[in-house]
Amino acid sequence: MKVAAFRRAEDPPDARRVGLVVGDGASWWIHPFPDGTEMVELLATDPEVRDQAADAAAQADGLRPPEVVLLPPVYPVAMRDFLTFEAHVDGMERGHGNHGPPAEWYQAPVFLFMAPHAVAGPYDDVPMPPDTERLDFELEIAAVICRDVRDVTPEEAGAAIGGYCVMNDWSARDVQGREMSLKLGPSKGKDFATTIGPWVVTPDELDDCRDQDGFLDLVMSVTVNGATVGRDRSGHMGWSFEQLVSHASRASWVKAGEVLASGTCASGSLAEAWGRTGSLEPPPLQVGDVVEMSIDRLGTIRNQVSPSNGAVGAVPAARRLRREKDR
Structure with missing residues (x-):
């Protein structure tokens, strides 16, 4: 099973959904799981239950690549x-x-x-x-x-x-x-x-x-x-x-x-x-x-x-506490 995190193109930037990926190369599409589905929880689900959820998602219409923005699959805890x-x-x-x-x-x-x-x-x-x-x-x-x-x-x-x-x-x-x-x-x-x-x-x-x-x-x-x-x-x-x-x-x-x-x-x-x-x-x-x-x-x-997102502050140099005679 291939599972993606995505938002619809018209969704707000902070939207996040999870869907079943069908196809490969340039000919893939995404079938959304129910709202509230979490990627890590889905991956941890018993394979038989997960397959049933995938079968249900596949029954609905899929979304083509131009209709979605793919997100990082997870925002890692570490x-x-x-x-x-x-x-x-x-x-x-x-x-x-x-x-x-x-x-x-x-x-x-x-x-x-x-x-x-x-x-x-x-x-x-x-x-x-x-x-x-x-x-x-x-x-x-x-x-x-x-x-x-x-x-x-x-x-x-x-x-x-x-x-x-x-x-x-x-x-x-x-x-x-x-x-x-x-x-x-x-x-x-x-x-x-x-x-x-x-x-x-x-x-x-x-x-x-x-x-x-x-x-x-x-x-x-x-x-x-x-x-x-x-x-x-x-x-x-x-x-x-x-x-x-x-x-x-x-x-x-x-x-x-x-x-x-x-x-x-x-x-x-x-x-x-x-x-x-x-x-x-x-x-x-x-x-x-x-x-x-x-x-x-x-x-x-x-x-x-x-290009860079913008100006950043200068890197601060360390203050020197040791005197020359101590070196």
Whole structure:
């Protein structure tokens, strides 16, 4: 089942509805569920009951793409972004003068917490963030959590995954680099936009897309202004999503409404290419560039980089309390 959050074109900007998606590519339409239907609650419903609700929704007239505005499938209560693609880690490390992933990468799936309030819809414009000359994209696959879990095994964790979607973890690489030189962050290098969508595909729809180890194996690709710049498979992840949920839940809660992401796939960002070649080729994103990401069976998101929303305040420098003689 594919489920989308949307508003009708004539709805007020704060309207939010949930509907069943039928079709694919450019020939899809949405059949609304009853008003008040919540995405995460629907994903957590018993599959038989959910299918009955979908059958009922499908009986009503559907809405075509020009009639709706697709919204982020969820407004996450939290977001965790992992680092699971070995080849991507290799390329990024080479950009820092290292020869491949550090030994620590293989020991456990590390993640960072993201800004849940920065999510953007699958076709929204994304304003150019301030203070950057190295705007980048990151192609990822994300899981939507539909049940609270704590200290679960990978076998138990699967029941908490309500579905999957495409994610673009936008990054201001120069800002990110300055922050992480202090062994903290990233913060302002990441918190301005994260695209998720175009809808959520429930796990049962992807049972035939598992490899022999049980990993989802879906083709992932990204284009800039129509030219392909990255392509990989989700089957190249070092850990499965069930293992990621399990690890995140160790001595901690993973809550319904969270989004857990795979991290960037191989060739899924410009910075990886910069690390391998030692040059800014392909060039950083500019205003007007269109970034399109597709994952087999999950759909396509497409965002154009738009001008900045407006002036922002200057970054305050720290006051210096130590005198020269104390240094």
